[in-house]
Amino acid sequence: MKIVVLKENDESRVALVPDSIKKLLQLEGVEVAVETNLTTMISDQAYQTSGVRVVDSRDTLLATGDVFLWVNAPSLKDVSKMKKGSISISFLDPYNQTEVVRGFMKQGVNAISMEMVPRTTLAQKMDAISSQxxxxxxxxxxxxxxxxxxxxxxxxxxxxxxxxxxxxxxxxxxxxxxxxxxxxxxxxxxxxxxxxxxxxxxxxxxxxxxxxxxxxxxxxxxxxxxxxxxxxxxxxxxxxxxxxxxxxxxxxxxxxxxxxxxxxxxxxxxxxxxxxxxxxxxxxxxxxxxxxxxxxxxxxxxxxxxxxxxxxLPGQVAFDASTMYANNLINLFMHFYNKETHTLALDQSDEIMNGCLVVKDGYVVNERLKAIYGGK
Missing domain, CATH: 3.40.50.720 (NAD(P)-binding Rossmann-like Domain)
Structure with missing residues (x-):
């Protein structure tokens, strides 16, 4: 499984930092790739030292990534280049970012919204809303x-x-x-x-x-x-x-x-x-x-x-905000990572996944959002 992190517009935070990446690379079957010059606060060399591939071509990363980690929702242009069946995890704002959600549906990209992670004891380590x-x-x-x-x-x-x-x-x-x-x-x-x-x-x-x-x-x-x-x-x-x-x-x-x-x-x-x-x-x-x-x-x-x-405001202290957010993402990833199949289990019988999964296999599956987008 290839995890990809790309540069974002007007955002000082980043979805993964070198210290957090080390935890991901300990999982069998996982590789991580980031776009060149991902962020001004962390050098490409620092990412490479942590075991990450640094890639020049954004289009290549979009076409080959299995899981995309973002701070904010990707652009429609980026969504249109992501491969079918891949997974996007970010702050999505699905009530307002309707064009992006529909883009995920059309492209067959599965989408998880970090705002919608349930506020339960089990999900505390994944609660990016609270950390930010x-x-x-x-x-x-x-x-x-x-x-x-x-x-x-x-x-x-x-x-x-x-x-x-x-x-x-x-x-x-x-x-x-x-x-x-x-x-x-x-x-x-x-x-x-x-x-x-x-x-x-x-x-x-x-x-x-x-x-x-x-x-x-x-x-x-x-x-x-x-x-x-x-x-x-x-x-x-x-x-x-x-x-x-x-x-x-x-x-x-x-x-x-x-x-x-x-x-x-x-x-x-x-x-x-x-x-x-x-x-x-x-x-x-x-x-x-x-x-x-x-x-x-x-x-x-x-x-x-x-x-x-x-x-x-969290972007004003981007290094610590990125570190905390990256930990939230990794805790969510590791909770759902299937070590046998090397895939992320989008299992809606799990309370956490049922709460934050927005798009699956081309349909909006979140009950709170079906009134806006329709559902399967």
């Missing part, structure tokens, strides 16, 4: 600290005492918890809010204050994500958020909903109440934004507040 979200939470606070016009820790000097910066984190999932932990390590005073009361203990264990808002019944779905709020609940949340946002120097919003537009939590009316020079990092900018007026991959100033909408 953790880094996004860290980077969000670092970017905020760089942009902010004040320091994070309290500082006592002969010229006077500087109070700690105030950070407000909206959403206490993986990204939010890492943002809380990072802000606390930098010395800030931190508050956090989440629609799920169950996370209060996690927030307080990190030294932050949990902001309680009575939204009625909210809860979370089977994958551990917060349920979407009703319009009435959103209004109550916005009213409660206004005070915490007005008191904050840095706000980090993390409310993403898979397959849906992100909810607007911070309105322009809330922005008007914030101090000029304060900063918001909107982790949901790529899916519509939690902040009214946020622009994806841009920094805009709204009502005197700098709103940062960089979509690919």
């Amino acid at each position: 979200a953790s880094l996004a939470g860290y980077v969000a606070v670092i970017l905020g600290a760089q942009r902010l016009d004040r320091i994070f820790p309290m500082m006592m000097t002969p010229a006077g005492t500087i109070p700690p910066a105030k950070v407000f984190v909206i959403g206490a999932g993986v990204a939010g918890l890492q943002a809380i932990a990072t802000a606390k390590r930098l010395g800030a005073k931190v508050e956090a809010f989440d629609t799920r009361p169950v996370v209060e203990e996690q927030v307080t264990s990190l030294g932050a204050k949990f902001v309680k808002v009575d939204l009625g019944e909210t809860g979370q779905n089977k994958d551990g994500y917060a349920n979407a709020l009703t319009d009435e609940q959103l209004k109550i949340q916005q009213q409660a958020m206004a005070k915490s946002c007005a008191n904050a120097d840095l706000v980090v919003t993390t409310a993403k909903l898979f397959a849906s537009k992100a909810p607007v939590i911070v309105t322009k009316e809330i922005l008007k109440q914030m101090r000029n020079g304060s900063v918001i990092i909107d982790l949901a900018a790529g899916s519509g934004g939690n902040v009214e007026g946020a622009v994806v991959d841009e920094i805009v100033t709204i009502e005197g507040v700098d709103v940062i909408g960089i979509d690919n």
Whole structure:
């Protein structure tokens, strides 16, 4: 079996790093090939030293690969050159990348979506959403600290005492918890809010204050994500958020909903109440934004507040993000690799595979997606 990794457009991360490749090459029947100049942070020689073939011809790799590992979904052009029966594994965004999914169907390429790996104990090591979200939470606070016009820790000097910066984190999932932990390590005073009361203990264990808002019944779905709020609940949340946002120097919003537009939590009316020079990092900018007026991959100033909408925050720390993502991919690969047939078992009786397998043998087989694409 030949595993192939190719260069991607507008992406600083890479699907495999040399240390992770060594684990794959210990499997009988597996070889790994990468495209020349795969990434600027790792040399071709480093890949070759780890036992990988470095190949100039992209078309040759597309035509001969059995399993393709990507960070993001491949282009339609690349899909059209992949051989029938091969397997593509990536962040696929199947609810929006409909042309690519249909391209897989037409080409007879099987496709696995890393976003759809179930959030179960067994699948934790494969959970790329969580590994990348953790880094996004860290980077969000670092970017905020760089942009902010004040320091994070309290500082006592002969010229006077500087109070700690105030950070407000909206959403206490993986990204939010890492943002809380990072802000606390930098010395800030931190508050956090989440629609799920169950996370209060996690927030307080990190030294932050949990902001309680009575939204009625909210809860979370089977994958551990917060349920979407009703319009009435959103209004109550916005009213409660206004005070915490007005008191904050840095706000980090993390409310993403898979397959849906992100909810607007911070309105322009809330922005008007914030101090000029304060900063918001909107982790949901790529899916519509939690902040009214946020622009994806841009920094805009709204009502005197700098709103940062960089979509690919893990890409800001590409080496560690690549290492974590590569480990996620390898854990998934090794879980399903059949040592006798030297193939990847696309066995839908397995809960993990049933959750993340999108296209198989020309059909969309994922129950959640059949309403969009039809099914077998």
